[in-house]
Amino acid sequence: MTLTTPPDISTDDTTTDVQLDILRYGLIEVGREMLDSLMRSAFSPVCRDILDCTVVIHMRTDEGWEAAALWEGCMQHAFVAPHIANFVMDDWDVDQMQPGDVIFTNDPWRGSLHQADVNLFRPVFVDGRVEFLLQSTSHLVDLGGPIPGGFSNGAQTHFEEQLKLPPTMLYANDIPVRSTFNFLLENNRVPHLVLGDLRALHGCLVVGERQLQELISRGGLDQVRAAGRYAIDATEASMRRGIAAIPDGDYTAEDFLDEDGVTDEQIPVHVTVRVRGDSMEIDFSGSGRQPLGNCGTAWCEAGRCIEAVKLMVDPSTPVNSGTLRPIDVLLPAGSVVQVLPPSSCSSHADIGPRAINVVTQALSQATEESFAPDTGTALYVGFSGIDSRPGHEGTPWGAYGLGGGGWGGTWKEDGVSFCVTPIGNCRTSVQEHVEIESPLVVVQHEIVADTAGAGEFRGGLGSVYSILAESDTLITVVADRLRRGAPGAKGGGAGAPAYGWYIPDFDLAHHGDPLNLHGAEPLFGMFDEQGRPDPVHGEFGRGARYRTGKFSNMLVKAGDAIRFLIGGGGGWGDPLQRDVDRVTADVRSGLVTVEHARLAYGVVIVDGAVDVDATTLERARLAAERASGTWEIPVAIPHTWTI
Structure with missing residues (x-):
């Protein structure tokens, strides 16, 4: 696609807001082109189908690197990207970079959400100086370690996880650095997928640089930079207007993670939101200790929790560094939201939703224009193995599934049903692609009645997700909200918690009804004495294989199936x-x-x-x-x- 040619823009003070708007949306369009390129050229379903990826245009400023424009597939990447660029460039001498250089990092303490998320950075030179930094980010199918896919349940240190690289040269003058590629490709199970995705991540940066240089040649560097500043300032102003509409005060809320996969202790996530004028402080003091398991985060709640504020007070403006400016976030060192090395933080997919949920619950005390918590778990399922189907014998493979629950009801409408939690805003895998590329059959993925929290505006509904293995398969599950469902707001009811079952010798004709538990072995959940789901009077883990929703490398034999029930969002208001x-x-x-x-x-x-x-x-x-x-x-x- 060719960018719309803007009008001639001079470099004096007569530039209008309309002209700046044209250029700032030109920057966003460059981001869209980058993401389209990434998705269309990626080999794995992670960014091709699931959209676990984001691209960003950072601009060099006196305050550091600021995200001027982006196009997200995965929402959480957009909110942490401004920090990642500065973490990485603090380690790298920007004046020694050359055109076509690409830096790679997946270190959580330098910006990655976890070690499975990789970040590539490419400088954009104008008149011999680096003026912009392009970023592409995606989850990779595998980077070694004991658990395929990177959610290393049971790990207590990052040494037990996948490869972790500090900022490292991946391309030099657009030539692959063989030693880096060899290191990455020789230490994972599916090098063909990883190589394809790395090339796609690099290729979209090339596309972005070409488009950005074209925009600069037409609009002029000074005016493109002015448009970037204008975009950031406009978003900041809109955020501040939204925050200013909230009454000044201190608003406190607390929620919990079920446990950390190592101990059975619930982990409190406590927040105090302090609103003063058009600024806000989000303070996680009082949150639980650094977990022994891998469900904490190194730092990313500093940006990710701001999603809750954005959704409530300013949902319409583009996300960029201006989104973060009005908000300070306090993360206690050694807590679940700021684990210290060498802790494991590979499983961030539940603490992220919970951090957003508590900020939502706190702000719901301050304003009627609020919403109830979402289902609070992505219910991530990772699949891997060696294919034994005829014609595929001996082929290593990997796949992902996201169950999809419901978002909470709002002050004006029912919650969105059958979708991934807001930290991702991703899709699940395209089921036909899963069945073509791996020995799996997705036999059910559909809404389940009565799973949404009741309210004047009910929550979105949850789903059932049933997968048949055609070859022996190892699965990893990351799930929370097993003991209690998503709470309601303003007097609304709670959504359903999550459940799991193992079904031997699966036959759709006999096992197609998700409420028929005959022959199904409980994996996790709250059950009564007869084995029926009972979130109020049941006992967690009664008769079940696991007393956690965080386990790895469970063998599913060929011909058997697994089934998950994912709860819905909380209800808003009196039902x-x-x-x-x-x-x-x-x-x-x-x-x-x-x-x-x-x-x-x-x-x-x-x-x-x-x-x-x-x-x-x-x-x-x-x-x-x-x-x-x-x-x-x-x-x-x-x-x-x-x-």
Whole structure:
């Protein structure tokens, strides 16, 4: 695609905001071209299908490197990218860089979310000086270590994980540095996928430099830089307007991780959000200790938790360094949000959502224009093995799955259903691609009724995810929210927690109903004495193989299947105030059962129609029982399980 040619722009003070707008969106368009190039040329499903990738244009300023424009596939990368560029360039002598150089790093203490996420940086020279820094980021399928895919459950130090490289030259003058490539490719299980993805990450930087240089040649360096500053300042101003609308005050909330995969102690995530005028401080003091397991983060909550603020106060402006400027984040050293080396922090996919959830819950105390927490777990599943299918014998392979839960209900609408948590905003794998490229069959991936937290605006619904192995397969699971589902806000109810089962000799005709547990072995969850899911009175791990949702290298034999139930988001507001027509529409759409409509919403439906008089009486009865303390909004969970 050719960028739209902007009008002639002079370098004096007569440049208009319209002209700057044209150029700042020109920068964003360069980012879009980069991401399109990356996705179209990537070999693995991670960035080609899942969108676990982001590209950024950083601009050199007197304050350091600032992200002037980006195009994200994975939202969390966008919020940490400004920090990563400065971490890396603090280690690198920018004046010694040459055109076509590309730096590689995946060190969490220098910016990566975890060691599976790699970051490439390429300088852009104008008149012999580095003026911009292009970044491409993606999760790689594998970089060695004991656990394919990088979520090293059970690891307690980063020495037990994948390869970790400080800033290292990957390309010199656009020529691959053989020693670096050899080191990476000879230490992983699927070098053909990794090589393809590294080339794609490099190629999109080449595309970006070409497009950026074209934009500079037409608009002029001074004006492109002015447009970058304008973009950052405009986003900052919009963020500050949104924050200023929140009453000054200190707002505190606490949530929990189930455990760390090594001990069974829950880990508190505590936050105090201090709002003063158009600025904000997010303080995680009081959060739990540095975990023994791998579920903490090295630093990335410094940027990632700001997603909650962005979504609440300024959802429409582009993300760049201006998004971060009005907010200071305090991360206690040695805590779950700021682990110290050599701790493992490979499994960041649950602490990230939880950090966003607590900021959301804190700010919901300050404003009606709020939303309830999302499902709080991506329920990541990693697959790997040696293919034994005819014609594929001996081929190593790897694949990923993201279960997809629900986002929380908001002050004006129901939550989004069947999607990944906001830290990713990713897709799951394209199921047809999974089945072509690996010995797996995705036999179910669909919404499950009664999994959304009840509310005036209910949460988004969760899903069932069932995968059949056609060859012996090792799986790694990262899941949380197993003991309690996503909490509601403003009087809303909680969503369903997550569950897992192992199904031997899977047959869709006999095992297609996700509520039929006959022959299914529980892997994790809250169960009653008969083995039915019961998030209120059940016992965690009763009759289950694991007392955690964080385990690695579980063998799934050929012909067997695994099944996961992922809960929905929390509800917003009193469910007894939900519009009866909305409840009826959910029942007719199969999202809510007749029984749950009565139990959670007080809506009585008989033969497909609302009994108005019975509904009035039922809602009055439940309201009276709630006032006397004898009724609580039921936790979302399907009601009819077959054992």
